[in-house]
Amino acid sequence: MGNEAVEVSDLWFRYLGGRSFVLKGISFSLEEGEWLLVLGPTGSGKSTLLLTLNGIIPCFIPGELEGEVRVFGLDPAKVGVAEMARVAAIVLQDPEAQVIAFTVEEEVAFALENLLVPRDEGLRRVAEALRAVGLEGLRREAVDTLSMGQKQRLALASALALRPRLLILDEPTAHLDPASALEFYKVLSRLRGETTVIVVEHRVDYVWEFVDKVLLIENGVVKYFGDPEGLFNRISLPYLLKTGIWIPEVLAGELVRREPGELGGPSPPSSPAIMAKQVSYRYPGGREALRQVSITAEEGRVTCILGPNGSGKTTLLKLLAGILKPDHGYVLIYGQQPRPEKVAYVMQNPEHMFVARSVLEDVALSLKSAGYGEGEARRRAYSLLKEYNLEEYADRSPFELSQGEKRLLSLLLMAALNRRVILMDEPTFGLDRRYAGIVARELMKLARAGRTVVVATHDTWLVSAISDKVVVLREGRAVFEGGVVEFLSQPKLMTEASFSPPPLLEALVGELGDLEKALLTYKRYLLYPGGEGA
Amino acid sequence: MSLYYEGASLLHRLTPLTKIVVTLIAISHMVLFPQLKYILLHLMAATALLVTARPRIPIRVWAGALAVVVGHGWINAVMVRSGALLLDLGWLKVYWEGLELGITLAARVMAIILYSILAATTTNPRDLAVSIAKLGVDYRYAFAAYVTFRMAPLVRRDLENILVSRKIRRIKTRVNPIELMAGILAPLLSLVVRRSTLLSISMESRAFGALRSRAYYWDVQPGAGDYAFLAAFLAYLIVGTCLLTY
Structure with a gap:
């Protein structure tokens, strides 16, 4: 340490055609080997800041850039993105969009070939990087056959193979299961002291112990820059919660009210609304994604599907939605064959769901499908946007929203359809605490209103906060189906599901000595952090 | 494709x-x-x-x-x-x-x-790109075809997902060209532009074009x-x- 790695002074940026500056006078500096965690609510400018550090802004994404950025003495805007690759590697939010090659090893080798790294050394680095992210067994696999989580690991491996002096990570574990995410940071921690790391991460508990500095941005302005401990001395926890950022759960313990109270439990068990019996599915010309899976989901309840990356969660959701047809077995939704027109299905990529030119029009279209007339649909659309805090974007194109806002809008589009069955694929990834809370509460509300809600997720907090029932998939098989308390009482099963209980929940169990009480307390903290009633 | x-x-x-x-x-x-x-x-x-x-x-x-x-x-x-x-x-x-x-x-x-x-x-499109580069064509142009091949299945999947989404939302896929343009092609185009930009960013941020030549670990x-x-x-x-x- 001792050498300056990154220096950002009075940085301002406005996107081409943008109404206001996204970054407003950002300044901070890092020494070589330091790790920086960038915190901030959705749309605060975190990703924009990262993109200025290797020249993507302004070389690829034009706009008005003022101020100064230096990365190991280089000005990224002048040096250019390709040249910056010699010192800085970046992993973007969307792993699928950054895949270049057809096979796993070709993908990792791509950058090394571009930098004329000798073949033997290059292939050694490829092997090391793949081992580090747990993909060594898939070296010769076609990239298209990987799950989203595996693609994200691949993106990380491609960055690690470059052995960069600065590693820029924009939500690198968003698509990873909890165990893989923990493992990832363990692997990455070996770079501490050697590689400077700047990371935007919503799962702050995984990275908190490794960071040297924290940068809190709110609405493009630096609210705090300094060591992690100082953050809570300078800014109060209730204020941090209000801004909507994720904070380490164990540090938030003091905000938790120990008396469990009431949150309004699920209705008594009813007959299954969704029934999958001995369902198997193999992708054409590909792997067998599901093998003889039998599950049920009840009306009025939230069922969470868990499992490691590539275990078949998304495939199962698509079968339940009737988008895919099982090779063997059958699925029944309220006693009938599943059809896409009969369910609400929130896809992993929200952009696939937008069809209209404006946010308001898109929501109104869903409402019209649900039977509302033109005028009423528009009126209701606006009030729904207000409910979801999206009203200021009513006239904007859905594609102009931030990742988190897009996800929220995709949920709103489906909720507006007013269907009895709601299926969701990773509904909270990429969302800040405020938006994630809105989604979680909305899902609970929908379930309590009698809908059947099925969610595939990696977010451990979401499982603990909203699920009435848990289904665990592993290697295409259902290995568990039961209540959330039963699931959380079985450490072996949680390991099989690549699930690690949220730290705060573990602490509460230790303190209260009762899982059910701890769970209720935890739910209250997550869903109603301000203390408002259920 | x-x-x-x-x-x-x-x-x-x-x-x-x-x-x-x-x-x-x-x-x-x-x-x-x-x-x-x-x-x-x-x-x-x-x-x-x-x-x-x-x-x-x-x-x-x-x-x-x-x-x-x-x-x-x-x-x-x-x-x-x-x-x-x-x-x-x-x-x-x-x-x-x-x-x-x-x-x-x-x-x-x-x-x-x-x-x-x-x-x-x-x-393999990669081998094709390498072969073209070996003929003396600038590797940046040779890889342009390769990237096009790479994008094709992703764009196809985007289109399939857009169509599924429309089906779920019961939005009719009419043959009226203007409606079709607005409802399917516009979002698809938006996704293609976004994918192309991200792919270019991904390639350049991995040193594509930084040097006049590049190595080929799997030579053809x-x-x-x-x-x-x-x-x-x-x-x-x-x-x-x-x-x-x-």
Whole structure:
């Protein structure tokens, strides 16, 4: 340490055609080997800041850039993105969009070939990087056959193979299961002291112990820059919660009210609304994604599907939605064959769901499908946007929203359809605490209103906060189906599901000595952090 | 669209350049010897290679190829307006000479399609890019085709997901071109632009274009097998042509 790695002074940026500056006078500096965690609510400018550090802004994404950025003495805007690759590697939010090659090893080798790294050394680095992210067994696999989580690991491996002096990570574990995410940071921690790391991460508990500095941005302005401990001395926890950022759960313990109270439990068990019996599915010309899976989901309840990356969660959701047809077995939704027109299905990529030119029009279209007339649909659309805090974007194109806002809008589009069955694929990834809370509460509300809600997720907090029932998939098989308390009482099963209980929940169990009480307390903290009633 | 699939057949083992050269030789031969009997030589060769390689060709590709072949042959057949009359429906007359021309041209198109399908299904786009770069073309341009192949399945998946989403939301896919443009093509275009930008960013942030040349860890060099295949193909055409001519 001792050498300056990154220096950002009075940085301002406005996107081409943008109404206001996204970054407003950002300044901070890092020494070589330091790790920086960038915190901030959705749309605060975190990703924009990262993109200025290797020249993507302004070389690829034009706009008005003022101020100064230096990365190991280089000005990224002048040096250019390709040249910056010699010192800085970046992993973007969307792993699928950054895949270049057809096979796993070709993908990792791509950058090394571009930098004329000798073949033997290059292939050694490829092997090391793949081992580090747990993909060594898939070296010769076609990239298209990987799950989203595996693609994200691949993106990380491609960055690690470059052995960069600065590693820029924009939500690198968003698509990873909890165990893989923990493992990832363990692997990455070996770079501490050697590689400077700047990371935007919503799962702050995984990275908190490794960071040297924290940068809190709110609405493009630096609210705090300094060591992690100082953050809570300078800014109060209730204020941090209000801004909507994720904070380490164990540090938030003091905000938790120990008396469990009431949150309004699920209705008594009813007959299954969704029934999958001995369902198997193999992708054409590909792997067998599901093998003889039998599950049920009840009306009025939230069922969470868990499992490691590539275990078949998304495939199962698509079968339940009737988008895919099982090779063997059958699925029944309220006693009938599943059809896409009969369910609400929130896809992993929200952009696939937008069809209209404006946010308001898109929501109104869903409402019209649900039977509302033109005028009423528009009126209701606006009030729904207000409910979801999206009203200021009513006239904007859905594609102009931030990742988190897009996800929220995709949920709103489906909720507006007013269907009895709601299926969701990773509904909270990429969302800040405020938006994630809105989604979680909305899902609970929908379930309590009698809908059947099925969610595939990696977010451990979401499982603990909203699920009435848990289904665990592993290697295409259902290995568990039961209540959330039963699931959380079985450490072996949680390991099989690549699930690690949220730290705060573990602490509460230790303190209260009762899982059910701890769970209720935890739910209250997550869903109603301000203390408002259920 | 990339039709490539992994395999270990004879054609998979050949370099892309060999397959391009073979296809060009075949087309030149069919231009020089346009009669049906010579074109049958190519149909036999392509069929034999098809059996060897066993490519996984989607039915829609076969259907498209068949439509082109039949359409091309039929149009050429009915364009001939003289000779011995074969069929007279009043509004439509088909002559023996027309039928012969139609079949010959359809066979030629079929042979070219088969050779092209064989090359496309057995050639890794990356190897194609490397081969082109090895010919002295700037690797940045050579990889442009490769990236296009890379994007194709993603764009197809985007389109499928957009259509599924519309189905879930019961938004009708009307044939009105303006509605279609607004409802399907506009979001698809937006996704394609976003994907292209992200892919370019991803490539450049991994040093693509930083240096004038790049390394190739999986080099594509013609070997003895390529030369042997080329020689065998040429010998087949020469012997076949001689036997059919003399």
